[in-house]
Amino acid sequence: MKTKSLVVRIAIVSLAVVLAVVIGYFLVRWTVAIESKQRQAQLRDALQDVIDASGERGLLEMAGVPVNNIFYGDTGVTLFQGDEASWNYSAAELQNMSIFQKCNQAVVHIETKVSNDSSYFDAVPTGDTGSGFLVSADGLIVTNEHVITDASVITVSLYDGSVYEAGLVGIDSENDIAVIRINVDEGTQLSYLEFGDSSTLSVGQKVLAIGNPFGYDRTMVTGIISGLSRPIRDEDGKVLLGMIQTDAPINPGNSGGPLLNTKGQVIGINTAIYSTSGTSQGMNFAVASNTAKASVNDLVKYGKVSRGWLDIVPVQLSQSIVDYAGLKVSKGLLVSQVVPGGKADSAGLKGGTSQVLYGSSVIYLGGDVITQVNDVDIEEYNDLFTALSNTRPGDKVSVVVNRNGSSVKLSIELVERNDENLGWITQ
DSSP states (O other): OHHHHHHHHHHHHHHHHHHHHHHHHHHHHHHHHHHHHHHHHHHHHHHHHHHHHHHHHHHHHHTTOOEEEEEEETTEEEEEESOGGGOSSOHHHHHHHHHHHHHGGGEEEEEEEESSOOOOTTOOSSSSEEEEEEOSTTOEEEEOHHHHTTEEEEEEEOTTSOEEEEEEEEEEGGGTEEEEEOOOOTTOOOOOOOBOOGGGOOTTOEEEEEEOGGGOTTEEEEEEEEEEEEEEEOTTSOEEEEEEEEOSOOOTTOTTOEEEOTTSOEEEEEEEEOOSSSSOSSOEEEEEHHHHHHHHHHHHHHSSOOOEEOSEEEEEOOHHHHHHHTOSOSSSEEEEEEOTTSHHHHHTOOOOOEEEEETTEEEEESSOEEEEETTEEOSSHHHHHHHTTTOOTTOEEEEEEEETTEEEEEEEEOEEOOHHHHTTOBO
16 A cells, blocks of 8 residues: 555656646746747837838848849839849839830820811820820720811721721810720730729829820830829810829820829820920820729710719909909809809809909809809819819709808709800809
């Protein structure tokens, strides 16, 4: 019995010792792991301090890694190390080459036989040549309206030299956009481009343009976005809103071609240059892709773009009008007249009653002053175009007016925007 009891005690003690050793081992491991995590956290903080102070290049060079260039892309970071003589291409060059290879076959050269020559903001040299790009596999092409204006024949040349006669699908003169179509043989594979989101653009962002300047097919140039939401006025007085300004060299023949981001998406349609010489001087403009996409969808579906508008005669306030009329608001659109029995009239919008001569125009004072439409502050004509840009006839909009010093909110049904009611705008 004593021997058996002794064996049991020895076994218990041995088990306790083993258990203690195991627990001690895991305690040590746990402690080491905690200390390691603390050291890693401290190291991360220290490295982050270096990055904040000197950037990634400073961190790598501190570690003894010589870095000549860093490219930040959607798939990660590319480092160019060592002697530049050993490089084949820089990150920027590789990116440019990749975008060209991906996109150039979708860019087309457009030539027209024009029955009535016209120029557009110094953007078209002869009125009979320009660029465009395919947006579908079945031959839909987007270009500028002014590229094909008054054309009796539209000829499209593809990257492989094949030539097609194109038919007109529709035009959006307000945004200088046209959609044409070519019919290709069954089995013909067409490359096409996709629209990107122009609302995400930033000044300083890299852009690329592919077009046919002076007839040189599929020429690529690069630049940056120099400005956003620019209004520009053409020689006929028409205002193009929300334009992208870029310093990418756009020359005659580039009109209608794509402005691309570094993903190869279309973020604009190259439209106009501001120049004293007729060639690029760093002031170039493109229709934003979100505007273009909405227009193209309507043109393909309906053959036209239908937008909402207020059936009124608006006058942009000037200080002379404010002082003369004794208005209690200094910015907004004066409602000079409303269409009798129209939508705005029925909704309670008040026009003026006192006729005066303003420049070469007759306007009426005493009416409401529009200060807000659909939560967009209205200070000038461009604001009204912006507020109604995504509306359609029949939509109802919230309109805030200043009426004799008091704020009044109305709900007004829109009519269709057309040349007639746009002609009511008093400059």
